[in-house]
Amino acid sequence: MKKVSLKDIALQAGVSTALVSYVLNGKEKEARVGEAIAGKIRALAKELNYQPNHLAKSLRSGKTHTIGLIIADISNPFFANIARVVEDEAKRSGYTVIIGSCDENADKAWDLITVLINRQVDGFIIVSCEGSGNQIMYLKERNIPFVLLDRHFPDIQTDFVATNNYKASFDAGIHLISGGYTRIGLIAYKSEMYHMQERIRGYRQALQDSRIEFQDDWLKEVRFETMEKEVKVAIEELLSSDQKVEAIIFATYGLAINGLKYINELRLKVPSDLAIVSFGQAEVFDLYYCPITYLRQPLEMLGKTAVEYLLKKLKNPDEEMKQVLMEAKLIARDSSKVKSGWISG
């Protein structure tokens, strides 16, 4: 690749390379360069489409104005949309975002982190995946600035911006119970990740607070890699149990999509045969024949706040640690409407 150099500009302007350097680095005053010649140099740089060597520059300044964003799964619209928010917000402060998606795989996440460290990003925003806690420790020990987004590790003290998943899931349970549903299943990922455990805990607490005895076979944990098959089995089991469920909470968007497809195949009607509440966010919840009740996570605020905190840390490494849980909002639609004949108490 042949780039326009300071020398190219100097040759065309008929001045020294040093002089061009002074002007293009904004130091014409210190170097006492006349305005006419400075203007000429800037015009030539523009005309020749001169690209400053950010790399060399940033190796000196230690700043590249680039943020690395690691997301858990680019094909999940929640993360794709949050990436867009992060980009927009970073752009507003003059930062460019480069993105890596780890596909819920800790090895890929590690590859991406090392690649981006070597590409000299100023800091990271990370949606962690299972088994990546040691990577977060690595960043922390080396004082590499980062903010965790959407998912965090309760045992590792870090900055994070996430949803209050316990509360969201609790709200989903109480919403269904107050609509007359008592046999409620939860389909979640089989995962040690805190956000997933919190969704399970909130659901169980809602049952307990409503004096509904939790049944072991109401909770189905399926693996991310094989969810298509496992969600089908989970739904079949939930519907054939002694305490057959009349409502299902899906703990993620991907689970809900696979679940709804299978519910259609079974020709079950929502909500009369089965009421639904889901985490996640997708146009499909609006366009389904029976609009789906969902927990609206504060996607915009999560993304913006993560950028804001990271930029503060970049300016001031001694900035105090920030840990924020934001509330999701339950958007009630027809998929969980009050059971016919039920008088809410």
Next chain:
Amino acid sequence: MKKVSLKDIALQAGVSTALVSYVLNGKEKEARVGEAIAGKIRALAKELNYQPNHLAKSLRSGKTHTIGLIIADISNPFFANIARVVEDEAKRSGYTVIIGSCDENADKAWDLITVLINRQVDGFIIVSCEGSGNQIMYLKERNIPFVLLDRHFPDIQTDFVATNNYKASFDAGIHLISGGYTRIGLIAYKSEMYHMQERIRGYRQALQDSRIEFQDDWLKEVRFETMEKEVKVAIEELLSSDQKVEAIIFATYGLAINGLKYINELRLKVPSDLAIVSFGQAEVFDLYYCPITYLRQPLEMLGKTAVEYLLKKLKNPDEEMKQVLMEAKLIARDSSKVKSGWISG
């Protein structure tokens, strides 16, 4: 950020930094380093989690094993999914992908390209946006390896892998016509981009070949930035024209989503009030009450082939230019089913 250096390892191993460098760069034989000491150095490097300075290394070798992927809009599931295919495929050959999304904005695309050039990617895969032809010229003139994906510029000779949009759109028109629909509208983006112009051309050719006179007010071109509003107006106009349409082809996924929302608001029934065919790809087409007929673009093949061509170019800069158009497949569903009473001729 404090990284483990060659010196740290040398100190702990009690050898010279040069010796550590030989071993970790696979040159122990040339430097006649004994096996025992080489093994010790490698073990220490692993234990201390030494990260080679790829940057310095790649500035020497000129290779970073990193691909820059620029996509037009990360929040469009077609691009998000193609990004996942590109990652998987690149990973298989030992390449890491870093992604930038330009939000259909040429200025952002340029920022990303310059940032990634400065981050020393080996080459690019690019889904171009409107007004970015000069950026492609820039890369071409500087012999920076790249392959265009999904969208290309007919006036610029480059490698590309794209869908045959003319044929796809033609197929959509013929499909509707052979199902008994004669008044067919097309909602597209207002764009000079070739892929969009080809979608318009295919639609018009289908009408012409079927001896249906094209009406100017059947073609609606809306702006990306304001599509939500403009799609509504377009649908209203298509339905109130003298030659009121009985079917609509949506030229993109985003247009279809907005269109379907409004069609629901108007309480129109698909396909009896209005038949639908759409470009793009989304779960929503399966889960809509009346499954949507769509043009399935060969997403997997597009992504894989783009990676394959780029890697060939990286190995051999004199590799011949490759320009491939792949065929989309029309997946017929209920949203465009044969008109009741219509006997296909």
